[in-house]
Amino acid sequence: MHRDELIVAATLVAGGLLTIAVVIPRYVAGGAIGGGLSPAFMPYLAAALATLSALGVLLQSLRRRDAGPEHARLTHANLRFICGSAVVLGASYALMISAGYLIGGIVLVAGLLKLARVRALPLAIAAVTAPVALWLLFVVLLGMPLP
């Protein structure tokens, strides 16, 4: 929807202004050596360019109100997928830290296959074989440690 692009562009402009006004002054150590550029110069330059171009996107989407269906959109289905994949990725990340690579890997592959609506049997086979195969490849064959 047209509204989605407006919201995204407005959020980016607000994010850019916040970066310039709050984030860079607080999290970039100032003070240049000699007469050179300050360490904050490049972050300010990039943030200013990002804010101005986000403003450009905002103006563009305001201008093409009636220009047809050609604009970016995030539908409810997209948001459902984003939530689902965030849960899967977050859970597998937490499990890799707490229970190790194999358990985290099984949850990652199984979760993504579940999101892709794969049937139970191939899901189970792939969820077990893929992490085990990669573990064997990296740890046993290539001698690289995994979590």
Place this chain on the structure above:
Amino acid sequence: MDIVLAGIAGAFAPLNLAFIVLGVSLGIVVGAIPGMSAPTAIAIAVPLTFAMSPVSAIAFLLGVHKGGEYGGAIASILINTPGEVSSALTALDGYPLAKQGKPRKALTISLYASVAGDMFADLVLILSAAPLAVWALRMGPPEILGVLVFAFAFITGLLGKSVAKGLFALALGLLLATVGLDIETGGERLTFGVLELFDGIPLVAVGIGVLALGEILVQLEEHFQAGPGEAAARIELGSGEQDRLSWPELRGCFRAILRGSVIGTIVGALPGLGASVAAFLAYGAERRASKTPELFGTGKIEGVAAVESANNAVIGSSLIPLLTLGIPGSATTALIVGAFLIHGITPGPFVLQQSGAVIYGLFASLLLANVANLVIGNLGLRFFVLFLAVPRPLILSTAALLCVTGAYVSTGSMFGIGIVLAFGALGYLLRKLDFPFVVFLIGFVLGPIFERALRNTVNLFDDPWRLATQHPLLPVLLALGAYTIWRSAAAKRMPLRNVAE
């Protein structure tokens, strides 16, 4: 001369040859999987290179790239499911040929044209890299700054549907590239006190996240929305006489292959254009040159030959700006920069001086990879076709786990996995919202070089007039960059006006 010989000897080492064969095979397999593209194949393959020598690692990745481009043609020709735009043009004539019962003919000409295009561009790269690097060595910080600004403008103007979105993606890449300790003062910049960020955000993890995981999430979402699909059909290759590529047919494609190779080489050497533009230009040129243009799109092998030679020629020539100026012109070369840096090699005008043996080994490996592509592509066709029948979600989810694994291997900590997941999400959103993710990645890769050139220029020259008169190339390139952005913005507004009218 010793360096050249040492490089060539390194390329012919049995282990290096094995990695080239492995890379080409992996590239063809991943490229043949519907929806997967060569850059994704490379992003997935990067983690496997950590245990390799520099020559083997880069040769392996370039093998994946070359194999991936040819693999893309397999899916396009047999099931009309290209992984990227450049392969879509192969399908225009390749798929009709397959439907006419000539899939092997289409695949064979595609293989021969791919290898010929590769070979042509690699030879141009080998012959031009050293003279261009010598020329590039004469450039000081102001010239480097000008070249980078022009490259940014060129890439931003060309990629994506909107210049404003391209500029935003570039600025985001430049901003995130500043994270870490400042190169001059050592002060913290945007690290938020996180120790792991003091060295900056790891490039390989960012590349894997944006390029591979982002694409994997987009493709998994298609299955999420479409529901369980039908099992992929089993493809049978014919063995009849009419399905074989005859000598007169191959000879008839020579001009198409040469035209495609030249176009692909020129386009590949210009940052930002890539295989898709080369394929479009080559297809258009071939059609215009043909006596029967009306037959294009109905199964004309010259169409397949032109497109395949052009999109493969881009691979070799895209290394020209990378090795001579240090500018990666595409997503793939941005990832290859990551592989270079992992092995302690900084691409740019000094690379031939500092790592000559590796680069000459790389040149020899490029040519060997072409031979490997020809042999493996011919012998393994029946085997690679089997991968078309593997359900895509199974491969995508395994590839996602490989991304996560690669992030851990490259950074040695769970922090790397967090970076891949975060940048995977960013890659997904950039794609969904039509922001050119390649521009973001190039901004991120070139950010530190750009900043160094800018600061050195300011340190050396406090008088702009003196700067402009002593280094006239800088104002010329800045003006050209501004003009490119203005022209691109005007060109991209045009279709919008037409729609509005």
